[in-house]
Amino acid sequence: MLKARNLEAGYGPLRVLKGLSLHVAPGEIVAIIGANGAGKSTLLGSLAGLVRPTSGSVTLRGEDVTGSRPERMLAAGCSLVPEGRKLFAPMTVRENLELGGYSVRRRLGRKAFEEDLAGVFELFPRLGERQGQLAGTMSGGEQQMLAIGRSLMSRPELIMLDEPSMGLAPLVIKQIFSAISALRSRGKTVLVVEQNAKAILKIASRGYVMETGSLVLEGTGQELLANRDVQRAYLGKEYSSIADEREGR
Amino acid sequence: MRAELFLQYLVSGLIYGSIYAAVAIGFNIIYNATGIINFAQGEFAMLGGMIASSLASRLPLALAMAAAVAATTLVGIGMERAFLRRIARGGVLKMIIATIGLSIAIREIALLIWGESVRTLPFFSGTEVSSVGIAGAHFSPQVFWVLGVTALVVAALTAFFKLTLIGKAMRGCSANREGASLCGIDPDLMVTLAFGLSAAIGAIAGCAVAPLTQTHYAIGTGLGIKGFTVAAFGGLGNSLAAVGAGLILGMLESFSIIVVPEAYKDVVSIVVLLAVLFAKPSGIFGSRAAGALKDY
Structure with a gap:
């Protein structure tokens, strides 16, 4: 589905991505975990067309899309749910979703849009109940649902999510993660950047660990959950307790 | 005060107020799309009136005005594409100063084309001497044209922004540019549209008011200041x-004649502008809660 090769990007003289490569196969949920400032958001930004890579290549279903603008990436079937959600706060839930379907509606007409809208309300019934509410006045969890719903409206094959659990209560995080699992059962491919390593690795088919602009580790969700370095750095366990578990104490 | 005199002042306030409101709406559309104040806004109204008055001798009035509005729209779009877009990365302040420069350039070009003579447009219906009497006061039919046209412009704009996909996309773009980009909306196109729309509205206002007030290469400055006052006053x-703010300012100006000489009419709006900027910069109708939802 998606392949990035030797991707480099940055802001001015600052190099944030230092030549990293990754791939996402159709139907996978791929997680990228890593500390603050590792460059995770820049990575997604450069895949979605918000940040122009300085070198390297990105291909989507075999087509070279390196440095394409967001409109083109969207048309190619790749949509980003950005960090901080970037909703249209003074507009209603319904209007936000309408703009999510902006390109689909212009291409395929109103009927396709209504179908997509019904699909989003099926996944997030809460949004259906609150169609007339202003997006900016909703709770964090509802806003995240709306951001995912807005992205779905563009009929993406690959959905990229940037820190979907940020700032949310544990119970709400659970809902969001089960929605991400539901995306896969709807035939979507998911690439997700997350601080909440434990929760995301449980549902991910594969994961990468990112450190200062490079991907340093790759494995299935289970492998990474069992990895000692990952446990220590991202799952908040001490070496001693890891050693204890290994020895069956 | 005699009733018909009161009515006379009231209607004159309404007319000026609605013209100021139309210019202010132009300010607002561009402000929402880009975050800048376009100080060439008054020039759009001047161009509308001047171009229409030149064409009116050769074309039917309605056609002359349509052509004037179209030409002014192109000027607005051209201004954004040719100049403002190129310095957009330099920040809002640079763009605002560029609009001041552009307004001077447009005014000087107008002076070269049309000279210093005062021009006018024929009345949309009737002539200078025809009048409609209401309760003992007499009004030119143009009064009703101005009010009707402004009301129509406001209604059409509201429908455009609330009901059409493009209108919603423009609102979305001003609420969150990056979010709009990620929805496949081209923010640059929305900015161009905003300039076109705002130039068209300015030109319509300029055409509607020209028969009553006459037009001149330099009327843009005054209209721009009044329009900006109203935009800031309303929020x-x-x-x-x-x-609302336009009508209030129009009334204040028109009734100020009771207390101060007419020559001081323009002082009223400057005083209002200063008072608003000092006391309530968010405008009288600007609410903090709604403002907090805006991203810029």
Whole structure:
């Protein structure tokens, strides 16, 4: 589905991505975990067309899309749910979703849009109940649902999510993660950047660990959950307790 | 005060108020799309009136005005594409200063084309001497044209922004540019549209008022100041508030004649502008809660 090769990007003289490569196969949920400032958001930004890579290549279903603008990436079937959600706060839930379907509606007409809208309300019934509410006045969890719903409206094959659990209560995080699992059962491919390593690795088919602009580790969700370095750095366990578990104490 | 005199002042306030409101709405559309104040806004009104008055001798009035509005729209679009877009990365302040420069350039070009002579447009219906009497006061039919046209412009704009996909996309773009980009909306196109729309509205206002007030290469400056006053008074970015604020300012100006000589009419709006900027920069209708939801 998606392949990035030797991707480099940055802001001015600052190099944030230092030549990293990754791939996402159709139907996978791929997680990228890593500390603050590792460059995770820049990575997604450069895949979605918000940040122009300085070198390297990105291909989507075999087509070279390196440095394409967001409109083109969207048309190619790749949509980003950005960090901080970037909703249209003074507009209603319904209007936000309408703009999510902006390109689909212009291409395929109103009927396709209504179908997509019904699909989003099926996944997030809460949004259906609150169609007339202003997006900016909703709770964090509802806003995240709306951001995912807005992205779905563009009929993406690959959905990229940037820190979907940020700032949310544990119970709400659970809902969001089960929605991400539901995306896969709807035939979507998911690439997700997350601080909440434990929760995301449980549902991910594969994961990468990112450190200062490079991907340093790759494995299935289970492998990474069992990895000692990952446990220590991202799952908040001490070496001693890891050693204890290994020895069956 | 005699009733018909009161009515006379009232209607004159309404007319000027609605013209100021139309210019203010132009300010707001561009402000919402880009975050800048376009100081060439008054020039759009001047161009509308001047171009229409030149064409009116050769074309039917309605056609002359349509052509004037179209030409002014192109000027607005051209201004954004040729100049403002190129310096957009330099920040809002640079763009605002560029609009001041552009307004001077447009005015000087108008002076070269049309000279210093005062021009006018024929009345939309009837002539200078025809009048409609209401309760003992007499009004030119053009009065009703101005009010009707402004009301129509406001209604059409509201429908455009609330009901059409493009209108919603423009609102989305001003609420969150990056979010709009990620929805496949081209923000640059929305900015161009905003300039076109705002130039068209300015030109319509300029055409509607020209028969009553006459037009001249330099009227843009005054209209721009009044329009900006109204936009700030109502709360920048809020077009419906601009209508209310426009009518209030029009009334204040028109009734000020009772207390101060007519020559001081323009002072009223400057005083209002200063008072608003000092006391309530968010405008009288600007609410903090709604403002907090805006991203810029």
